[in-house]
Amino acid sequence: MVAAPEAPERMVGKALKRREDPRLITGGAQFLDDVKLPGMTHAAFVRSPHAHARIASIDASAASSMPGVLGVFAGDDFMDLNPLPAAWQAGGVTNHPVTPRVLAVGEVHQVGDPVAVVVAEDAYQARDAAQAVIVTWDPLPAVVDAKKATEAGAPQLHEEAPNNIVLEWSCGKEADRVDAALAAADVRISHHLINQRLIPTPMEPRGSIARFDPATGDYTLWATSQAPHVHRLLLAAFVFGIPEQKIRVIAPDMGGGFGAKIFVYYDMAATMALSKKLGGRPVKFWEDRSENYMTTTHGRDHITDLEIGAGKDGSITALKVKTWANLGAYFSTIAAGIPTTLYGRMVAGCYKIPNIRVDVVAAYTNTAMVDAYRGAGRPEAAYVIERVCDLVAQATGVDPAEVRRRNFIQPEDFPYDTGVGMLPYDSGNYELTLDKALEQVGYTGLRQEQKRRRGAGERKLLGIGLSSYVEVCGVAPSKWIGLPGEGWGAGLWESANVKVHLTGKVVVTTGSLPHGQGHETSFAQLVSDRLGIPYDDIEIEHSDTQAAPFGFGSYGSRSLSVGGTAIYKSVDKVVTKAMKLAAHMLEAAEDDITFENGVFSVKGSSESSKTIQEVALAAHVGYDLPEGMEPFLDETTYYDPPNCTFPFGTHVCVVEVDTETGGIDMLRYLAVDDVGNVVNPLIVDGQIHGGIAQGLAQAMFEGAVYDDDGQLLTGTLSDYAIPKASQLPWYELDRTVTPTSVNPMGVKGAGEAGTIASTPAVANAVNDAVGHLISGEIAMPFTPERVWRAINAH
Amino acid sequence: MSATASAPVTAISMTVNGKEHSAEVEPRTLLVHFLRDALGLTGTHIGCDTSSCGACVVHLDGDPVKSCTVLAVQADGASITTIEGLAGEDGSLHPVQEGFWEKHGLQCGYCTPGMIMTGAALLERNPHPTEEQIRHELEGNLCRCTGYQNIVRAIQFAAEQSS
Ligand code: FES
Ligand code: FES
Numbered sequence: 001m002v003a004a005p006e007a008p009e010r011m012v013g014k015a016l017k018r019r020e021d022p023r024l025i026t027g028g029a030q031f032l033d034d035v036k037l038p039g040m041t042h043a044a045f046v047r048s049p050h051a052h053a054r055i056a057s058i059d060a061s062a063a064s065s066m067p068g069v070l071g072v073f074a075g076d077d078f079m080d081l082n083p084l085p086a087a088w089q090a091g092g093v094t095n096h097p098v099t100p101r102v103l104a105v106g107e108v109h110q111v112g113d114p115v116a117v118v119v120a121e122d123a124y125q126a127r128d129a130a131q132a133v134i135v136t137w138d139p140l141p142a143v144v145d146a147k148k149a150t151e152a153g154a155p156q157l158h159e160e161a162p163n164n165i166v167l168e169w170s171c172g173k174e175a176d177r178v179d180a181a182l183a184a185a186d187v188r189i190s191h192h193l194i195n196q197r198l199i200p201t202p203m204e205p206r207g208s209i210a211r212f213d214p215a216t217g218d219y220t221l222w223a224t225s226q227a228p229h230v231h232r233l234l235l236a237a238f239v240f241g242i243p244e245q246k247i248r249v250i251a252p253d254m255g256g257g258f259g260a261k262i263f264v265y266y267d268m269a270a271t272m273a274l275s276k277k278l279g280g281r282p283v284k285f286w287e288d289r290s291e292n293y294m295t296t297t298h299g300r301d302h303i304t305d306l307e308i309g310a311g312k313d314g315s316i317t318a319l320k321v322k323t324w325a326n327l328g329a330y331f332s333t334i335a336a337g338i339p340t341t342l343y344g345r346m347v348a349g350c351y352k353i354p355n356i357r358v359d360v361v362a363a364y365t366n367t368a369m370v371d372a373y374r375g376a377g378r379p380e381a382a383y384v385i386e387r388v389c390d391l392v393a394q395a396t397g398v399d400p401a402e403v404r405r406r407n408f409i410q411p412e413d414f415p416y417d418t419g420v421g422m423l424p425y426d427s428g429n430y431e432l433t434l435d436k437a438l439e440q441v442g443y444t445g446l447r448q449e450q451k452r453r454r455g456a457g458e459r460k461l462l463g464i465g466l467s468s469y470v471e472v473c474g475v476a477p478s479k480w481i482g483l484p485g486e487g488w489g490a491g492l493w494e495s496a497n498v499k500v501h502l503t504g505k506v507v508v509t510t511g512s513l514p515h516g517q518g519h520e521t522s523f524a525q526l527v528s529d530r531l532g533i534p535y536d537d538i539e540i541e542h543s544d545t546q547a548a549p550f551g552f553g554s555y556g557s558r559s560l561s562v563g564g565t566a567i568y569k570s571v572d573k574v575v576t577k578a579m580k581l582a583a584h585m586l587e588a589a590e591d592d593i594t595f596e597n598g599v600f601s602v603k604g605s606s607e608s609s610k611t612i613q614e615v616a617l618a619a620h621v622g623y624d625l626p627e628g629m630e631p632f633l634d635e636t637t638y639y640d641p642p643n644c645t646f647p648f649g650t651h652v653c654v655v656e657v658d659t660e661t662g663g664i665d666m667l668r669y670l671a672v673d674d675v676g677n678v679v680n681p682l683i684v685d686g687q688i689h690g691g692i693a694q695g696l697a698q699a700m701f702e703g704a705v706y707d708d709d710g711q712l713l714t715g716t717l718s719d720y721a722i723p724k725a726s727q728l729p730w731y732e733l734d735r736t737v738t739p740t741s742v743n744p745m746g747v748k749g750a751g752e753a754g755t756i757a758s759t760p761a762v763a764n765a766v767n768d769a770v771g772h773l774i775s776g777e778i779a780m781p782f783t784p785e786r787v788w789r790a791i792n793a794h
Numbered sequence: 795m796s797a798t799a800s801a802p803v804t805a806i807s808m809t810v811n812g813k814e815h816s817a818e819v820e821p822r823t824l825l826v827h828f829l830r831d832a833l834g835l836t837g838t839h840i841g842c843d844t845s846s847c848g849a850c851v852v853h854l855d856g857d858p859v860k861s862c863t864v865l866a867v868q869a870d871g872a873s874i875t876t877i878e879g880l881a882g883e884d885g886s887l888h889p890v891q892e893g894f895w896e897k898h899g900l901q902c903g904y905c906t907p908g909m910i911m912t913g914a915a916l917l918e919r920n921p922h923p924t925e926e927q928i929r930h931e932l933e934g935n936l937c938r939c940t941g942y943q944n945i946v947r948a949i950q951f952a953a954e955q956s957s
Contacts, residue, residue, distance in 0.1 A: 024903030027837015255904025
């Protein structure tokens, strides 16, 4: 018996500095490129310089005899492996998935397509030899634009996909009904939007290291992976045709992912197969930045036509959206789900739109594959609907804030079905974030100043951009996403195991894994509070398929709401069992036991108590347990949530546009987000900062550019403009808290909110500043030249 | 990078984090590869192939340099400090390291060693930089995760420590 300790400090809600940082700030972390195995060899790929060509011949004779070279292999050497899997096909429609093989065979379809691979003792030798492989090409015409790719006479990429069409999909109301509503509208607007292609650019590129064990036939794959279990499953079941347990996937520390590390890539299968060919010597492939830009997935790339119908009061009465989504040269792992479920079904945003329809055509082109990139579909949706709000404001003369207010789904409407096939939104109070943002930014004053400058004919005009977004996070319910309607074809639950060891120390093993989000800190905070065990006594393990039960991975802002809930529920199970044991130890009825701050006490008797550590010890030694109880506090949960979560907020961007130079100064950037309850505000704010930076960068700086022949013109970090410190503003953050009832913690997700909200906030600000001087839309990114040309077009 | 029989090699020696190292390297060996592969100092990262990202910044005779843009043979005779050598011998963190931890100046941590080395060099030259100066000095260091605000705060925090 012990005296009840003082109530420990609550960890959840505390801005704790991260426990993962010490290794990262001292150079002690282990990223993939830092993994060094005995006997490790190095792979270098021979790549296509053409966007579309037939491979006439490959001559590896010179390369094969170069120093250190262990082997040169071409596509034919990997024909025993299946093409990479298409894991998410759009639901309810015919898809024409053509996925890449380990190496291209016969024909290449994008610049950078690998056609041969050299393995050598060191990386310099592998590169030397790769350069000495002589490939003869028969170039073919290329197409890089999704809309042009579907037109008559366009170069054809794949026989299996006539007219380069991957899929045609739609959601929402019948076309006739929407057309009728458009015809009946007071105000009608036709508009054209381009959501340009982006390159995710985690600062750490991708790579794989594989080791085959000839004695057991097992493979170990170290990979830059946001989803090790899924990679194991897909590689085993679809590519290699071997049982899952023959592959172990380990994701070391990861230098960002932003979606690009969710997918199965050629080099994973290549290094595995090569290690086997070399009798078990480990094989490493580490892409350089140029290879990353050519062959790791890109994001966005939508061309959209809009038909908008609105009332004079600013109500949006009809919206018809037609989008051409560029999926690149092949079908990447979950490519089809992005422009359909995650885009089309979110186009309604936070608004009640009675007549809404989205049609999507996804096309192959001779460009890098496009798949999920931070936000994945929702940024594209937010860009459409938030531009729609401002277009309606412009056409009706109703203030943009008022247009939003007039169309918002109201707090009492939840759960709310937007009519486009998304699950019902869980909870929200959109007006609250809008009001807070407007007040903090001083909206009325800004509008007056804007008017004054215009009236005075000043050179520098003010623009105020609003973006009231809602997104879908914690994408999971298996019975929704897994069904043919959404086409995912698998579950999206998460698992967690919690063990309280004899010493009272806790080990949590989770299927979710971090690549910068601080899971080790947030998860430990959560467990510490629930178990009343000191934070420092809690260890979070992740990223190894051999350790964790299973996990679908970290993306879609789902780790805390889905993976965290699995932990939460495992902790509950531990407490339930410990409660039984405590009752036994205290010789009391279970109903009479309370659990608080890590102590089990008998109600009404402050003397009779046991700490959870004492109970853990008793459970472990196991010699005095209640009848039928198994030893050890060790519980596992497989958690499948009943719904997704829908975080929201309002961002405001204030810009000053110099009408003589086209230059833009960002004066303010203010964000009011509602991500539900917050476990660690420091981490959540960090996620919002980074998210804003990426979305803002789309509006201001970034864009992947291919020429008409399919050459990537932005192929290095000196050509592709990810923002620098001097180019970004100070972010002013605030939040409201509207918990969700979807999970017991009331958390929603914060990883992508900033990216989703910020692109339209900036786009609206720039258009707000100079919209009256231009016709049509200035295409992103808003470089001074583009802005100047738009202003001076007539 | 290991040398091979057929490749000519050059003998070099340098002091890295206070320790003497001698080796034979191919003349084309980049300093970053020498540090990472020959010396096992993997805290210095590689994020690009165009001298753009700064993940590889180390101090060469006290100056911050991009070690992907220096040949190992050019560093012959030099004194190098990498992220592994920045903390005190007793393990006490450098104020810039403290700042990054304290102010959440890192997320994935891949850019961080380069950022910290650049930040430390900045404070050597200019112990009390303005926000604008900090942002300007980080011109050659890219971070994709943080949006830079907390990196600015981290360096400001370090500057305040040395007042
Ligand atoms: S690795 Fe990018 S600048 Fe050195
Ligand atoms: S913390 Fe990830 S790139 Fe800077």
